[in-house]
Amino acid sequence: MDVSYLLDGLNDAQRTAVSAPSGSYLILAGAGSGKTRVLTNSIAWLIKTENVSPYSVLAVTFTNKAAAEMRSRIELLLGMPVRGMWVGTFHGIAHRLLRAHWKDANLPQNFQIIDSDDQLRLVKRIIKSLELDEKKWPARQAVGFINSHKDEGLRPKNIEDYGDLYTKTHLDIYRAYEEACQRGGMVDFAEMLLRAHELWLNNPLLLKHYQERFSHLLVDEFQDTNSIQYAWIRVLAGDKDNILVVGDDDQSIYGWRGAKIENIQKFSTDFPNSEMIRLEQNYRSTGTILKAANGLITQNVGRLGKELWTDKGDGDSINLYAAFNEIDEARYIVARIKDWNTQGNNFKEAAVLYRSNAQSRVLEEAFLRAQIPYRIYGGQRFFDRLEIRNALAYMRLISHRDADASFERVINMPTRGIGDKSVQMIRSLARGNDISMWQAARNIVASTAMTARARNAIQIFLDLIEAMDDGTKENDLVGLCEIVIKQTGLKEYYAKEKGEKGQARLENLEELISAARTFDPEPDFSADEADEKAEPITALDEFLSHAALEAGESQSDPNQDSVQMMTLHSAKGLEFPLVFLSGLEDGLFPHQMSTEEPGRLEEERRLCYVGITRAMKELYLTYAETRRINGSETYNRISRFVNEIPSELVQEVRMSNIVTKPVRQVGARRSKVLSGDVDGTDLKLGQRIKHSKFGEGVVVNYEGQGKQARIQVNFDDEGSKWLMLAYAPLLPLD
DNA sequence: AGTCCCCCCATTTTT
């Protein structure tokens, strides 16, 4: 059998990786080094040459998109569908295991996935029921406490409070939350992973079965695994030493959500027979861009080590633009993109990256004004929209009457005269008798509690759900969607909503129907897997799980030629011929909140590294000497990261012929147009100075000329002061 | 039940 096509066009390191014999490997794959290709080809290689059955392969990724892409590329390489192969996200695979082995996992068969929003609502309710001060114990923080401990594999019983009130209170919340979840058969995202891990630990036979089945394990984006994910895969790997992980420690940017860069750093210790293969040849960027990236990232300590190179030429210099303010920065970027387009390039080849979402606004305005099409990544995803969540909650309630979270969500949505008091009563009755809210509501209706009017309203709601459920028997998923949207009154409700918003919501509801129409139950979920004894699941339940696990299609239209705008985080994995890294100011990037601890600063640096390595041909760095952040003017110094890029690679763009007239804020005093330079001196706005008496500070404003010139300085210790320039004993610091 | 107003807050995001 000729398998040479699996190696064609690969470099030595890639070939080594693809054709590696059985064993454990850490593929350190630099940005743009052909990682995905190596991963897919090596799976194809295993199947083609080593006679490994697809049935024995487990490949794990982080996003559904990556999983889908991997599967389709492997099928393309093999020229056939690979049904038995497990390719999916950690959560998707955990979910599948729990569905199949719900008993062993100590879950009810019809357990439900709750997403972050459901989780937050539930925790809020719990905090209330524990009679804690909601101001003092914000639900978000409690959710953070719960999730981060779950990510570490810690149950309440594993956590010690050492008499600390903060920990103690959160533990109480955690415990109550766990109870509520267990009672309602609800599983949050972190819980899925934790349960899947416990499934291994508590069921040695089951574990053994899967260990034998999956002879080959592969993990993508290994640097992003958290403790529980790594623990899960490690247990599954057992001691057969046959695991291939791909990742890049220099692109680990998700530490703040539990990812452990240590996992990749200690892989070689955990798997002592493993081999490390470095993919350092880059096929994306120019030499200059790579040198910049390398120069920057060497500032980090404890790296596994890697230096990107290319056999292409150096290419153009990196451009650095010092904007006067954020508006000027946006204008500059727009102007460059206009040039780019005039030279015959597409808008969609250009990307503007920023550290925080708030920065997109000014950019957006500039693009709007220049009438350049743009697209902003991120924002709310389809299944997260309010109207969709409401419709789904109805569907969940139809499927599972005891889904309390859904019950509460829709009992009075749209309003049908069931007020807070009624809901509270139902809730406490349910809690008191350890029954579902649905059951409690039924009991109330049959009793003489509450007014007849309230009982009647509840009865109508109960009847509505029952009636729709009857409909499920004659209708398929699409039919049910239609019924839900109409009969619940959601459609009517949103139709009445004023403005475009209501219209958009209606369209989304229609979109939900088409999502149901195109919904394709995972083909091999319950097929031919005797070992899983998978119970049949209704199409409705599958659809609901799908909605919880998948964000919904990205609404992007790839045919549209528009400038791409996104945060640095969302840019990971993408590439663009022309890239702008904007807002390169200390305090913004690296972000103020990440500058204290060295570890976090390093993550910011890696984020910058990710940004730089997105660029294929041209890279622009921009910063603003003054920027409005959260309503107040700030004066930041240029990002330290810029200074960590070898200066010979960087070309500073002068303000020269383009007159950058800064726009004064309405209502600002002092009319003089600020040029950025304080007349007749080498002082600039934003510059740090030292005053012999007041200490160090930053120049924030100035007025007057010559002998009359005064400057305003924000001193670190003394606050803001106006000083006569002619007399003030100042020393510029930068 | 819906609207208004005030206060508070403020990275990054996938499942």
Place this chain on the structure above:
DNA sequence: TGGGGGGACT
């Protein structure tokens, strides 16, 4: 600057 949440008012 602005968005979200909570409380008070109509």
